[in-house]
Amino acid sequence: MTKLLSVTLSTLALVCASLIFSGSTQAQADQQIKTEIQKKLGTNAKVRSVTPAPVSGLYEVLVGNDIFYTDASAKYLIQGEIIELTSGKNITEQRQADLNRIKWTDLNSANAFKTVRGNGTRQLAIFSDPNCGYCKRLEKSLQQLDNVTIYTYLIPILSADSIQKAKQIWCSADPNKTYIDWMVNGVAPSGKSDCSNPLDKNLTFAKTYGITGTPTLFFTDGSRFPGAVQVTDIEKKFASLK
Incomplete structure (x- = not known):
């Protein structure tokens, strides 16, 4: 029994050493x-990480928050999406969504102004520039939402006038x-x-979390939607969070 235990422990040690x-x-x-x-990309692009991709022989290259792929010799840089044919799952899209996710608790509501409609149970955070045309389009669409709490974080990134308007809005x-x-x-x-x-503080947060536009x-599960999202897509997202 002692001999068997010794052999078993030795085998486990070899397995662990092999894995390490x-x-x-x-x-x-x-x-x-x-x-x-x-080395090939130069100093204009920062490679955050390289890890094996789900496809044998390919590696995921993370540049900023953008996903690329390469081969084992780093000869090629591939831009595109990996889709699993049996399930139809877009692996690249899912990975991108995970990378863009934040913790809802990382958002400091004291740095935003709050809009509550109806019972306010559904929560949404928006980073906006007062001179952003797409932000204006979004705000007009958001008037259709009910039973929602919206936290608006002003990040004046477009111009000096954006800074002035953002200050005037906040100070009102x-x-x-x-x-509105x-x-x-x-x-x-x-x-x-x-x-x-x-x-x-909002600009620092935006820089830290890669909010460039x-x-x-952001939704309470940390998922990120960039751009002037359609209200129907926002409603679908809210439904998925129930």
Whole structure:
């Protein structure tokens, strides 16, 4: 019995050592590919990681938040999507969604103004620039939503005038009304712009989480929708969260 136990433990030790060696070898291969890809891309693009892709012989290359693929020799850079034919699952799209996901609790509601309609049970966060045409289109569409709480985070990234308008909106007596008056009704904000505001904090958050365009929407599961999303798509997302 003692001899059998000894043999079993020895076998387990060999298996563990083999797994550690295999993992180390894979990590070295990934690093070599990453180094080679970075060398070829130069300093204009930052390669965040290189990991084996779901398809044998391919590697996922993460540049910023964008997904590419390469071969083991780092000779080719492939731009496109991997789709599993048996299930129809878009593996690249799912991976991209996971990369773009945040924790809802990372959002600080004190840095946003809040709109509540109906019972307010459904929650949505929007990063917006007051001079963004797509943001204005989205806001007009959002007027159709009911039973929702919307947190609007101003990130003035388009121009100096965006900064001025964002400050005037935040400093107004009713930021939400002033924002909607401008975005939906075309009534420009006026008044003071020298109050304490969260704009710098919002811009820092946007940079940290790769929010490079407006509008950008987030749902309570952390998923991200960029652009002027259709209300029907927002409703579908809300339905999936139940």
